[in-house]
Amino acid sequence: MPAPSPIARLPLCQLPAGAVGRVQAITGDEGFCQRLREMGCGEAALITKISGTTTSLCQVNGTRIALNHSAAMNILVERVPVPPRTESRRA
Amino acid sequence: MxxxxxxxxxxxxxxxxxxxxxxxxxxxxxxxxxxxxxxxxxxxxxxxxxxxxxxxxxxxxxxxxxxxxxxxxxxxxxxxxxxxxxxxxxxxxxxxxxxxxxxxxxxxxxxxxxxxxxxxxxxxxxxxxxxxxxxxxxxxxxxxxxxxxxxxxxxxxxxxxxxxxxxxxxxxxxxxxxxxxxxxxxxxxxxxxxxxxxxxxxxxxxxxxxxxxxxxxxxxxxxxxxxxxxxxxxxxxxxxxxxxxxxxxxxxxxxxxxxxxxxxxxxxxxxxxxxxxxxxxxxxxxxxxxxxxQGPSPSDRIDAVVTHPIWGWITLGAVMCLIFVSIFTLAEYPMNWIDRHIAALADWVKGSMAPGDLRDLITDGAISGVGGVVIFLPQILILFFFIGLLESTGYMARAAFIMDRLMSRVGLNGKSFIPLLSSYACAIPGIMATRTIEDPKDRLVTILVAPLMSCSARLPVYLLMIAALLPAERVPLTTKVGIMFLMYFLGTFAAFGFAWLFKRTLLKGVPPMMIMELPPYRMPGVKDVGLHMLERAWIFLRRAGTVILGISIVLWFLSAYPKAPAGASPSEQLSGSFAGMAGHALEPVIKPLGFDWQIGIGLISSFAAREVFVSTMGVVFNAEADDGDTAPLRSALLKARWPDGRMLFTPLVCFGLMIFYVFAMQCISTIAIVKRETNSWKWPLFQTAYMTGTAWILALLVYQVGRGLGF
Missing domain, CATH: 3.40.50.300 (P-loop containing nucleotide triphosphate hydrolases)
Structure with a gap:
């Protein structure tokens, strides 16, 4: 399968199901950004999108998390090729 | 070093x-x-x-x-x-x-x-x-x-x-x-x-x-x-x-x-x-x-179904149906058992004590008041059994995930689902469950609408009114169940509607951001679920033994004093009592809804707890059977008349009363817990005003429009 073409940042809610994104930036409420980082979903974390556009179901560091649309809109990711294992938090 | x-x-x-x-x-x-x-x-x-x-x-x-x-x-x-x-x-x-x-x-x-x-x-x-x-x-x-x-x-x-x-x-x-x-x-x-x-x-x-x-x-x-x-x-x-x-x-x-x-x-x-x-x-x-x-884990495979856009809803619907059917069918036997024993206890006290105020205080005040609430213990236990089960297996987070899309339409997020679900049993644990909601405005909106979900205390009122409205011999069971579901639907719809309104007016804010962990599925821990149920049962019984016992005694006093002359019937006694006076004072406000002063007494006494309405009606209309069996009370209600001879409990009035109870804030314990949670009297008073105000307006509309249409 050809590697996806390098594209600019896109919100997590627009990442297709099954794709992996690396968090580039988190915007919005400071407290929420802080919590995302504390839960290991900060900048450089790898997120696998499982399903959803309104409410996103994702896998981060082996944990399943649900993010609502507002939250997923504020997480900007860069799509990366699906690695053999996507469990590691940081590259 | x-x-x-x-x-x-x-x-x-x-x-x-x-x-x-x-x-x-x-x-x-x-x-x-x-x-x-x-x-x-x-x-x-x-x-x-x-x-x-x-x-x-x-x-x-x-x-x-x-x-x-x-x-x-x-x-x-x-x-x-x-x-x-x-x-x-x-x-x-x-x-x-x-x-x-x-x-x-x-x-x-x-x-x-x-x-x-x-x-x-x-x-x-x-x-x-x-x-x-x-x-x-x-x-x-x-x-x-x-x-x-x-x-x-x-x-x-x-x-x-x-x-x-x-x-x-x-x-x-x-x-x-x-x-x-x-x-x-x-x-x-x-x-x-x-x-x-x-x-x-x-x-x-x-x-x-x-x-x-x-x-x-x-x-x-x-x-x-x-x-x-x-x-x-x-x-x-x-x-x-x-x-x-x-x-x-x-x-x-x-x-x-x-x-x-x-x-x-x-x-x-x-x-x-x-x-x-x-x-x-x-x-x-x-x-x-x-x-x-490397391949999908068992949790992943289950999630593929239960978080699926279509299968997820079907699963959630099936789970909710199972919970409701269990609450209304399995609880029947233990409820009847409790009811029989409470009646037996009251009879035993009546047989062992000399007639007098003390005996009436114990039987009509304490035993019937607390008994009328303790009877719901099986339903509450069943609901908490399911909530404990759903939480310990990990499904509850999936249910919140599925509901998030619907909740986001009214400005809330999936985390408000668990408090609202708990409120079907009782608004108090529902309000306590809001503590996990991070956004203060979302938490407050959830607290404000949670008591609109039809709690188990409304059930006896619905049952009594359906029995009076639809005689068993003429109406199939499905119609009664349909009316019951209509009441539950109205409460749920109102909760979502008011949440939408509050999020756009009083408690405006940026759309909340939700992040929620979905734990892997686990086998439920029987001990944990059991302890969770015991804990809830204890909290519920403690409330029944303190707040509700106190209120029952006060209500008994208000309906027993001042004493009517010797030889007066129980309904004459009630009419002249403090509670009767309050009912008469309330009548001008509730007459446009088709309610008289006797129903007024029920509304006032059930301000303490909704289920008290049924036992109060038993006292007011001098029904001979205890309040758990609605059949004799139904006959008594059907005989009730206005002074001009018109029937009091017409189908329209029964329906209006049910609508009133769907919306009205008739629960002192809920008011107390909202006060504690919001740390002010402003919100519980606002909540009481908006809920009871809506109840009055809708009951008025039902009665007046119904009469206009010839019902």
């Missing part, structure tokens, strides 16, 4: 065991198995209360050391970080930092860690180690880590952190003896783990630490932990009972934040990142990532 400048020397070791039972605090991330471990350690020796001023539950239990010495264990609410985002997490933070005057700072801390997700769980442990208290780390779910092909080395973790690390499988009781042995140690080492605070932030940490020692009477180690926390906490969540910071410390903190903001520096992000760097180094030594599990 010379310690780095920012590390204070540890306190001298205590050689002797403390005279009182040492206090352990249990902390950990949500879903790490903390409650299971608490139950395993303390068994039935638990006390559930509340932290004063907040509706966060305070669970304290007694465990025993290997030598039989009692140990006090406080189960703190689950938290991802000490930088609190919800009242639950704020309580955990405040207890650990010694900020609460109602709870002494724990002597020792048990950190429960999910071995399958060590890195994220170590974030909280890392913050706790900064507190300078003796810590024991419990590596829970070692079996699941092994199943996932991961190798976790407790000895290496103990070496890295410098504290005892106990591998454990709380569900199976494995590792508990080793844990008790560690808890029995007279002296526990303080952590040797040191991490580098980023250079740009270190001077701020030192200055705030010095101020906390000088102005807030903190010990140096706690002060350092708190200064690190204050820089990431943003002090966003303050709860009642938490000691505020001194003006000087607040000023220093604000000064640094202002300076960093001007320099465009992300100090909070830098601190989190440096912690994760330190944790990453530890995790690399301690965990060997799994080789198994």
């Amino acid at each position: 010379q310690l780095p400048a920012h590390i204070n020397p540890p306190a001298p070791k205590r050689n002797a065991a403390p005279a009182r039972a040492p206090v352990y605090a249990l902390v950990g991330n949500p879903n790490c198995g903390k409650s299971t471990l608490f139950n395993a350690l303390t068994g039935l020796k638990q006390k559930v209360g509340n932290y004063p001023g907040v509706t966060v539950e305070k669970k304290v239990g007694t465990a025993y050391s290997q030598h039989g010495q009692p140990l006090t264990v406080i189960d703190l609410p689950g938290a991802y970080s000490l930088a609190a985002r919800s009242p639950d997490e704020a309580v955990t933070r405040d207890v650990l930092l010694g900020r609460r005057s109602d709870t002494a700072q724990p002597d020792r801390i048990l950190c429960i860690v999910d071995a399958t997700n060590l890195e994220r769980n170590l974030y909280l442990v890392h913050q706790v180690l900064d507190l300078g208290r003796p810590v024991i780390v419990v590596l829970n779910m070692m079996d699941l880590a092994a199943e996932a092909g991961m190798a976790v080395f407790p000895d290496k973790l103990a070496q890295e952190l410098g504290v005892p690390v106990i591998p454990c499988e709380a569900v199976r009781g494995k590792g508990l003896i080793e844990l008790r042995l560690a808890m029995s140690r007279a002296d526990l080492p303080l952590s040797r783990h040191a991490w580098d605070v980023p250079g740009a932030i270190a001077p701020a940490v030192a200055e705030i630490q010095a101020s906390l020692v000088a102005h807030d009477a903190k010990s140096p180690l706690i002060a350092r932990a708190e200064s690190l926390l204050l820089l990431t906490d943003q002090d966003s969540v303050r709860v009642a009972g938490s000691t505020p910071l001194s003006a000087r410390t607040t000023e220093i903190l604000a000064g640094w934040q202002k300076r960093w903001s001007a320099e465009n520096m992300d100090w909070a992000g830098t601190l989190v990142s440096s912690r994760y760097d330190a944790i990453g180094r530890i995790a690399a030594e301690v965990v060997q990532p799994g080789t198994a599990g």
